[in-house]
Amino acid sequence: MKPRYVFNVISIIIVYSALTFYIGWNSWVWMHSAFGLEEKWLYGFIVGLISYSYIIGQFIKKIPLFKMVGSYWFGLLQYAILILPLSNLLALTLILTGLSPSSVVNWLGGVVFLFFIFLFIYGMYNAYSPVVKTFSVVIPKQIGERKQLHIAMASDMHFGRLSGIRHVRRLVREMNALKPDIILLPGDIIDDDPVPFTQKRMGDVMKDLSAPLGVYGVLGNHEYYGGGIPKFLQEMERIGITILMDQVIKINDSFYLAGRKDKTDRQRLPIKTLLKDVDPSLPMIMMDHQPSEITQAQENHVDLLLSGHTHRGQMAPNHLITKRMFENDWGYLQKGQLHSIVSSGFGFWGPPLRIGSRSEIIQIQVTFLNTDEILEAGDK
Numbered sequence: 001m002k003p004r005y006v007f008n009v010i011s012i013i014i015v016y017s018a019l020t021f022y023i024g025w026n027s028w029v030w031m032h033s034a035f036g037l038e039e040k041w042l043y044g045f046i047v048g049l050i051s052y053s054y055i056i057g058q059f060i061k062k063i064p065l066f067k068m069v070g071s072y073w074f075g076l077l078q079y080a081i082l083i084l085p086l087s088n089l090l091a092l093t094l095i096l097t098g099l100s101p102s103s104v105v106n107w108l109g110g111v112v113f114l115f116f117i118f119l120f121i122y123g124m125y126n127a128y129s130p131v132v133k134t135f136s137v138v139i140p141k142q143i144g145e146r147k148q149l150h151i152a153m154a155s156d157m158h159f160g161r162l163s164g165i166r167h168v169r170r171l172v173r174e175m176n177a178l179k180p181d182i183i184l185l186p187g188d189i190i191d192d193d194p195v196p197f198t199q200k201r202m203g204d205v206m207k208d209l210s211a212p213l214g215v216y217g218v219l220g221n222h223e224y225y226g227g228g229i230p231k232f233l234q235e236m237e238r239i240g241i242t243i244l245m246d247q248v249i250k251i252n253d254s255f256y257l258a259g260r261k262d263k264t265d266r267q268r269l270p271i272k273t274l275l276k277d278v279d280p281s282l283p284m285i286m287m288d289h290q291p292s293e294i295t296q297a298q299e300n301h302v303d304l305l306l307s308g309h310t311h312r313g314q315m316a317p318n319h320l321i322t323k324r325m326f327e328n329d330w331g332y333l334q335k336g337q338l339h340s341i342v343s344s345g346f347g348f349w350g351p352p353l354r355i356g357s358r359s360e361i362i363q364i365q366v367t368f369l370n371t372d373e374i375l376e377a378g379d380k
Helices: 003-035 040-051 055-057 065-096 102-130 166-177 195-199 203-207 223-228 229-238 294-299 319-325 371-379
Strands: 131-139 148-153 182-186 216-217 247-251 255-259 283-288 304-307 331-335 337-340 362-369
Touching: 003 040, 003 065, 003 102, 003 182, 003 223, 003 337, 040 065, 055 065, 065 102, 131 337, 166 203, 182 304, 195 203, 195 229, 203 371, 216 283, 223 229, 223 371, 294 331, 294 337, 304 362
Parallel strands: 131 362, 148 182, 182 216, 255 283, 283 304, 304 337
Antiparallel strands: 148 362, 247 255, 331 337
């Protein structure tokens, strides 16, 4: 291994361990003061085990408890880093005013603990209770008799250990209730490893997704991370979901549907190459998991670009980061003829928490206009 890589890994471990110690020390001070906890070495071992449980779970996959505990820890870690320094500063200020240190620690620690309980309950509700967001777009292209197309879309389900069988049932129930013409799934259908998806027979539930024009998806970065793409593709084929991998198909002889490989794949085709043989007079709908090439899509006559990946940061204030990373990190953006729609996702990565974002399904009502209708609309 390169020395620079080793240095970076060691640096990350040191910083991460220091943060873990800081969180563990704060909670120890409170529990020792409020409840008389004495076994500090045992307590330290438990905190250390929990903080590294996600990494342990990556190696000991037969014990899913490690990864599940580690996922919740990541949520605790983020908000502890934000909240504990403020609580420490407040505690110091109160003590300097003459209040009893033990009273300050006991009461302030209790308030912080209750705040975390509320945060987790609220975040889990947002993660497991999807809403339906609706968009309407107009594409000024003639496609014969069809005047409208009703699309149901869901991205970033991350089906696996925590986004489990009940969340799959929610997806199927909510999507089918929309009665869409076509269902599109732009990436991260599973959470890395396809084994939990197949073991829990989630595909047997997901195959009930129903739309007259079919169900289509693309790969996301997490399908690549899991290293089980062949097994995943086999399962999708079994349940009747077509995964497009740098492919363009014509649907109902009316419009094109393109599906890109994820940006993770170094072999994926440029948009220009992928679309070189299509008829630009027909509507072009494209799925691209990461909304990182909106300009390229617009320049190559894509009419509707559907993406996910960002989770809208999943846990605030992470959305401030995604807004800087992507031209459209969530919701709707029009750029020339292109309509870009990015979903915050139906599932979640890591902790089953959503703060400042919500699990969602997208429905899109597309209206097609011919030349005469466009002129009439302009006159009005």
